[in-house]
Amino acid sequence: MTHSDVRAAPAAKSPGPPRRRRRRLRAFSRRDKVLMAVMLGIPLLADVCFIWLPAVATVGLSFTTWDNLGGFSSIKNNGLGNYKFAAQVDPQFWPAIWHNVLWLLVFVCIATPLGMLFAVLIDRNIRGSRIYQSVLFLPVMLSLALIGIIWELIYSQNFGLLNTILGRTGNTNAIDWLGNPHLNLWAVLVEASWRQAGYVMVLYLAGLKAVDPTLREAAALDGAGAWTTFWRVIFPVMRPINVVILVITVIESLRAYDLVYITSKGAVLPGLELLSMLVTEWIMGQTQRIGYGSALATVLLLVSLVPICIFLWTNFRKERTR
Amino acid sequence: MVESADTPSNTGPGAQGIARRLGLGAPVTRRGALAGAAAIAGAGFLSACGTKGSGGGGKSAAPTGADKKSGGGNSVTFGSNYSDPAPKEAFASLISAAEAKTGVKVTINTVDHNTFQNNINSYLQGTPNDLFTWFAGYRLQTFASKGLIDQIDDVWDTIGSGFPDPIKALSKGADGHYYLVPIYNYPWVVFQNMTVFDKHGYEVPKDWDSLITLCKKIKGDGLIPFAFAQKDGWPALGTFDILNLRINGFEFHMQLCQHKVPWTDSRLTAVFDHWRELLPYCQTGATGRIWQDAAKTLESGQAAMMFQGTNQVAAQYVADKADLKALDFFVYPEINPTWAQDFMDAPADGFCISAKAKNVTAAKKLLEYIGTGDAEAAYLKYDQWDVAVASDAKVPSYNAIQKKSVDVISKCKSVAQFLDRDSDGGFADNTVAAAFDSFINNPTAGEAKSIMKSLEAQAKTVFTS
Numbered sequence: 173m174t175h176s177d178v179r180a181a182p183a184a185k186s187p188g189p190p191r192r193r194r195r196r197l198r199a200f201s202r203r204d205k206v207l208m209a210v211m212l213g214i215p216l217l218a219d220v221c222f223i224w225l226p227a228v229a230t231v232g233l234s235f236t237t238w239d240n241l242g243g244f245s246s247i248k249n250n251g252l253g254n255y256k257f258a259a260q261v262d263p264q265f266w267p268a269i270w271h272n273v274l275w276l277l278v279f280v281c282i283a284t285p286l287g288m289l290f291a292v293l294i295d296r297n298i299r300g301s302r303i304y305q306s307v308l309f310l311p312v313m314l315s316l317a318l319i320g321i322i323w324e325l326i327y328s329q330n331f332g333l334l335n336t337i338l339g340r341t342g343n344t345n346a347i348d349w350l351g352n353p354h355l356n357l358w359a360v361l362v363e364a365s366w367r368q369a370g371y372v373m374v375l376y377l378a379g380l381k382a383v384d385p386t387l388r389e390a391a392a393l394d395g396a397g398a399w400t401t402f403w404r405v406i407f408p409v410m411r412p413i414n415v416v417i418l419v420i421t422v423i424e425s426l427r428a429y430d431l432v433y434i435t436s437k438g439a440v441l442p443g444l445e446l447l448s449m450l451v452t453e454w455i456m457g458q459t460q461r462i463g464y465g466s467a468l469a470t471v472l473l474l475v476s477l478v479p480i481c482i483f484l485w486t487n488f489r490k491e492r493t494r
Numbered sequence: 495m496v497e498s499a500d501t502p503s504n505t506g507p508g509a510q511g512i513a514r515r516l517g518l519g520a521p522v523t524r525r526g527a528l529a530g531a532a533a534i535a536g537a538g539f540l541s542a543c544g545t546k547g548s549g550g551g552g553k554s555a556a557p558t559g560a561d562k563k564s565g566g567g568n569s570v571t572f573g574s575n576y577s578d579p580a581p582k583e584a585f586a587s588l589i590s591a592a593e594a595k596t597g598v599k600v601t602i603n604t605v606d607h608n609t610f611q612n613n614i615n616s617y618l619q620g621t622p623n624d625l626f627t628w629f630a631g632y633r634l635q636t637f638a639s640k641g642l643i644d645q646i647d648d649v650w651d652t653i654g655s656g657f658p659d660p661i662k663a664l665s666k667g668a669d670g671h672y673y674l675v676p677i678y679n680y681p682w683v684v685f686q687n688m689t690v691f692d693k694h695g696y697e698v699p700k701d702w703d704s705l706i707t708l709c710k711k712i713k714g715d716g717l718i719p720f721a722f723a724q725k726d727g728w729p730a731l732g733t734f735d736i737l738n739l740r741i742n743g744f745e746f747h748m749q750l751c752q753h754k755v756p757w758t759d760s761r762l763t764a765v766f767d768h769w770r771e772l773l774p775y776c777q778t779g780a781t782g783r784i785w786q787d788a789a790k791t792l793e794s795g796q797a798a799m800m801f802q803g804t805n806q807v808a809a810q811y812v813a814d815k816a817d818l819k820a821l822d823f824f825v826y827p828e829i830n831p832t833w834a835q836d837f838m839d840a841p842a843d844g845f846c847i848s849a850k851a852k853n854v855t856a857a858k859k860l861l862e863y864i865g866t867g868d869a870e871a872a873y874l875k876y877d878q879w880d881v882a883v884a885s886d887a888k889v890p891s892y893n894a895i896q897k898k899s900v901d902v903i904s905k906c907k908s909v910a911q912f913l914d915r916d917s918d919g920g921f922a923d924n925t926v927a928a929a930f931d932s933f934i935n936n937p938t939a940g941e942a943k944s945i946m947k948s949l950e951a952q953a954k955t956v957f958t959s
Contacts, residue, residue, distance in 0.1 A: 240615050240616075241615060241619070241636075241637075241640045241642070242640060253955075257952075257955055261948075261951045261952055261955065262952065263928070263929070263932075263948050264928060329779050329782055329783060329787075330783075330787065330791075344778070346778075346779060348778070348779030348781070348782040348783075349782070350782045351725060351779050351780070351781040351782015351783065352779065352781075352782065352935075353781070353931075353932075353935055356782070436725070437725065437726065437784070438608075439725070439726065439727035439923075439927065440924065440928060441725065441781060441782075441931065442781060442928065442931040442932050442935060453924050454920070454924070456612050457611075457612050457919075457920060457923075458611055458612065458614045458615065458633065458919050458920070459633075459918055459919040459920025459921070459923075460615060460920070461920065461956075
């Protein structure tokens with residue numbers, strides 16, 4: 173798109189229509205056009221087929237009931253029934269929404285700042301920074317499935333590391349980290365943050381390394397302390413990286429699923445309800461309620477759109493005022 | 495997430511929690527039965543594609559063309575979810591016996607059981623194998639009524655005389671036609687660690703009061719009366735089932751499962767009241783424990799009893815190489831004298847012909863053999879926890895648990911299949927299980943009332959659509 177805009181721009185300035193046509197012809201030979209059509213067409217087709225079509229179909233199906241047995245003729249219109257059921261009847265729906273929001277808050281307020289802190293500390297070239305760096309980055313290299321299993325070994329009621337250290341593996345005093353509905357979401361958030369912090373750290377570290385060292389020197393000469401240097405000089409310079417990290421944080425927290433799935437073995441445990449878990453619960457398996465699952469997926473889509481829209485809106489506004 | 499697909503995880507006995515849990519990390523496994531390595535790789539959706547022993551490995555069976563009667567030659571394909579080592583071996587034994595007897599060539603397509611069950615919809619509507627493994631109950635009827643399973647009345651004309659009436663009823667769809675040939679079932683009973691029982695001189699309780707007295711005594715001795723787990727979502731449905739069957743009887747159970755009585759029915763209050771009385775004697779933290787870990791507490795003697803199916807507890811003992819002789823069971827004690835001990839959950843598994851089968855003649859021939867006592871005996875040679883359903887089955891390999899299982903099932907006036915088999919599976923495994931989870935974590939009369947109300951509101955939507 174930008175490509176054609178750039179080419180078109182000088183053409184618009186040219187005076188006469190005939191010239192303009194000739195210039196256009198020169199700008200895009202047949203070969204160019206074919207190439208452009210192919211290069212735009214294939215991704216566009218993939219985008220439409222694999223993203224837009226399913227998304228639109230999901231929204232459409234959310235107003236129906238369908239058990240996925242029998243053809244399309246067995247799909248029945250249900251109006252807003254599925255949404256009403258979610259909001260008024262399903263006891264798992266509101267907890268799921270709240271847990272999704274909580275997940276986002278913990279990532280934005282705790283996990284990501286923690287990762288940034290690690291990056292800043294390591295960037296100060298403290299002794300053994302390489303080791304810290306490797307240790308903190310390790311979780312990012314592990315698959316989420318593996319992280320789930322590792323933490324299960326730590327949290328296990330009767331055999332786990334944590335309860336063993338606390339001396340609470342008995343049958344009466346064991347702490348049920350992953351089963352107790354008041355604890356398990358936090359236990360899983362620790363797992364997720366453990367990984368997220370490492371991820372953010374590496375990204376931020378890369379950004380910090382790219383900051384011009386003279387800025388620091390200048391700040392030091394002006395008598396700024398470490399905190400002031402970071403907050404007043406480095407942080408503003410890092411704006412592009414900050415934006416990337418914010419986007420990643422939001423995306424990672426909204427697609428929260430894997431760790432909970434591993435932890436609960438597919439069932440939706442009390443305290444670990446998430447929209448994504450409820451969606452798969454109803455769309456997969458032998459008894460399917462495609463309509464209801466689609467309605468939940470649509471809600472998840474809407475929830476995801478909120479932070480994304482806010483982000484895009486503020487970002488574009490800033491770009492324009494610049 | 496089907497109650498039935500369960501067979502023991504084949505993970506090692508030693509190294510206690512750690513090594514074993516590695517094997518249990520796989521997603522969705524009801525029995526955590528994926529091999530450890532696969533679980534570590536996070537490959538939850540792998541589907542093993544095995545072929546049967548006797549013939550050529552891997553390639554699909556080429557029609558031998560000898561049989562004139564059948565449309566697609568004399569070979570059939572068999573979709574199996576018997577993916578764990580022991581059932582896989584038992585299934586292979588059954589099929590080689592069937593091949594020898596019928597001359598039909600069988601190609602087995604084994605798929606991990608959870609994957610199989612979760613994909614059953616698309617499997618049956620896509621390109622299913624001629625025969626496939628399935629369960630008795632409501633979910634058989636659902637697929638039958640949608641025309642996805644072939645009706646096999648003519649097979650039952652041949653094999654029918656070999657089965658008792660309750661088993662015949664289980665094999666029928668809602669339309670009264672036969673759709674399933676069962677292979678085994680297993681009872682849900684109260685397992686006892688006999689070492690513990692003998693040491694403390696505990697006695698088998700006959701009624702509710704003596705059960706509670708026994709529980710008090712066991713707790714007083716510093717042990718857990720009932721090992722209990724509900725992380726898998728379904729084991730607690732079994733406890734609910736038996737209390738409901740004992741208090742309100744079989745008919746009420748079936749009516750409730752099919753939502754012909756509401757979940758707010760006052761008779762259910764009594765069930766939850768009994769459950770509340772029992773829960774203080776059940777292992778705490780159940781919603782965070784998989785049932786295999788609960789079975790471990792029974793095995794190690796930390797718990798005295800556990801209420802679950804032999805297909806799980808006895809199978810776990812075998813997988814852990816624990817001493818089966820130290821395991822015994824008794825039928826759940828009487829609560830309401832009207833029903834005494836007349837009913838129990840005894841889920842049956844079996845085989846069906848898919849509606850899209852290519853070689854129905856050969857498939858039916860195979861089922862006619864499978865529906866005999868001999869065939870069941872061939873299967874049970876490699877299975878130490880399930881029992882045959884044919885009346886004439888002679889299984890010399892039965893152990894004490896199996897012999898007793900046969901006895902207790904035969905004494906029942908009716909057997910239920912299980913809440914998630916007698917009712918809409920999704921409603922039972924997702925909705926009811928979640929409600930029971932919150933009841934187990936907060937066993938109060940108020941909570942019971944609120945989940946009954948909530949379940950009824952949800953059931954109204956599920957059972958009308």
